[in-house]
Amino acid sequence: MSLISPACRDALQLWLDTQRALAGRAENTITAYRTDVVEFMSFMTxxxxATQGLAPLARxxxxxxxxxxxxxxxxxIGARSLARKLSAVKSFYRWLAEREGFEPTAVLSTRAPKFQRKLPRPLAEDAARAMIDTVELQSSKPWIAARDMAVVTLLYGCGLRISEALSLTGRAAPLPATLRIRGKGGKERLVPVIPVARAAVDTYLRLCPWPVEPETPLFRGARGGPLNARSIQAVMAKARMQLGLPATATPHAMRHSFATHLLEAGGDLRAIQELLGHASLSTTQAYTAVDTAHLMDVYNRSHPKA
Structure with a gap:
C-alpha cells in the first residue's frame, strides 16, 4: 500500500473490519475488497x-x-471483473462519505459495464450420479476414495457449496437428519440430509485414519490437515474426463444440479431458495435449467390466483 496515504490506509482497514464484523463478509470477500479498493486508490495516486489523502478522494x-x-x-480487465471492482469501490465510498461527510455522487453514479451473465450448466441426473460413482474410483486409498465420494454426495444431495461442505467439523458427525449451515454473509439455513449422504459420510469416517474431534475438520487432507477445495476440483476433473463431461462439470455444478433436479421433480421454488440459502428468488431461478413452460407451471402452483 505504498501509494496510499496513512489516512486512506487506516480508513480502508476500518471499513474492512466493519464488513467483517457487522456484515459477516467471508475472508475471501474481504481480501477481494482490499485488493480492489487498494488498486483504485493507487490508480488515483x-x-x-500525488499521494491521495481522504480530502482528495472526496473530490x-x-x-x-x-x-x-x-x-x-x-x-x-473484463466487464464482469470490472463490475465487481466498481461494486467494492462504491461500497467503500458509501461508507466513507457518511463517515467524512462528503457527497459521493460521482462515484456512486458510475455505471458498471454491461456483461452477459453466464447461466449455470447443471449435469443431467444420470451424469450427476455417474460423477459420484466415478469420483470414488480415482484414489487407490479406500479412505480417500470414500472421502471424495462423501463430499461430492453432499454437494449434490444437499445442495451445499464446496466451502460449506469443507467447513463442517467433527461436531457434525454422525450427520443428523438436518444440518445447520452457515453460508454467505453468515446467513444460517437448515438443510435436510438424505440417507445416502449420511451413509457416505459414515463410510468415510469409519475408514479415515485421522481422529475426528468436535473442533477438527470433518474432511481431512491426505496428511491430516483440512481438506482443500482444490483436491475435490482435481478429482472431479479426472472423473469428468473419463465420463466425457464438459469442463463445466465442477463442484459448483453439483449444487446447480441439486436445484434443477428438485425443481424438475415438482419442488417449490421458494423452498429450494431456502435450501440453497439465496437471498433472492431470481438467484434461485438462475440456478435452475428447466424450460420456461415448466417454470411457469411451478410459479402458478406456488402462487395460485385468487
Missing part, C-alpha cells in the same frame, strides 16, 4: 500525481472515474 469526479475504468479495460 498516479492519476493525480474525485466523473472524468476521474472514467479514466480509472478505461485503464482497467486497457489492462485487460
Amino acid at each position: 498516479l492519476h493525480f500525481g 474525485i469526479g466523473v472524468p476521474d472515474m472514467r479514466a480509472w475504468m478505461a485503464q482497467m479495460r486497457a489492462d485487460g
Whole structure:
C-alpha cells in the first residue's frame, strides 16, 4: 500500500473490519475488497500525481472515474471483473462519505459495464450420479476414495457449496437428519440430509485414519490437515474426463444440479431458495435449467390466483 496515504490506509482497514464484523463478509470477500479498493486508490495516486489523502478522494469526479475504468479495460480487465471492482469501490465510498461527510455522487453514479451473465450448466441426473460413482474410483486409498465420494454426495444431495461442505467439523458427525449451515454473509439455513449422504459420510469416517474431534475438520487432507477445495476440483476433473463431461462439470455444478433436479421433480421454488440459502428468488431461478413452460407451471402452483 505504498501509494496510499496513512489516512486512506487506516480508513480502508476500518471499513474492512466493519464488513467483517457487522456484515459477516467471508475472508475471501474481504481480501477481494482490499485488493480492489487498494488498486483504485493507487490508480488515483498516479492519476493525480500525488499521494491521495481522504480530502482528495472526496473530490474525485466523473472524468476521474472514467479514466480509472478505461485503464482497467486497457489492462485487460473484463466487464464482469470490472463490475465487481466498481461494486467494492462504491461500497467503500458509501461508507466513507457518511463517515467524512462528503457527497459521493460521482462515484456512486458510475455505471458498471454491461456483461452477459453466464447461466449455470447443471449435469443431467444420470451424469450427476455417474460423477459420484466415478469420483470414488480415482484414489487407490479406500479412505480417500470414500472421502471424495462423501463430499461430492453432499454437494449434490444437499445442495451445499464446496466451502460449506469443507467447513463442517467433527461436531457434525454422525450427520443428523438436518444440518445447520452457515453460508454467505453468515446467513444460517437448515438443510435436510438424505440417507445416502449420511451413509457416505459414515463410510468415510469409519475408514479415515485421522481422529475426528468436535473442533477438527470433518474432511481431512491426505496428511491430516483440512481438506482443500482444490483436491475435490482435481478429482472431479479426472472423473469428468473419463465420463466425457464438459469442463463445466465442477463442484459448483453439483449444487446447480441439486436445484434443477428438485425443481424438475415438482419442488417449490421458494423452498429450494431456502435450501440453497439465496437471498433472492431470481438467484434461485438462475440456478435452475428447466424450460420456461415448466417454470411457469411451478410459479402458478406456488402462487395460485385468487
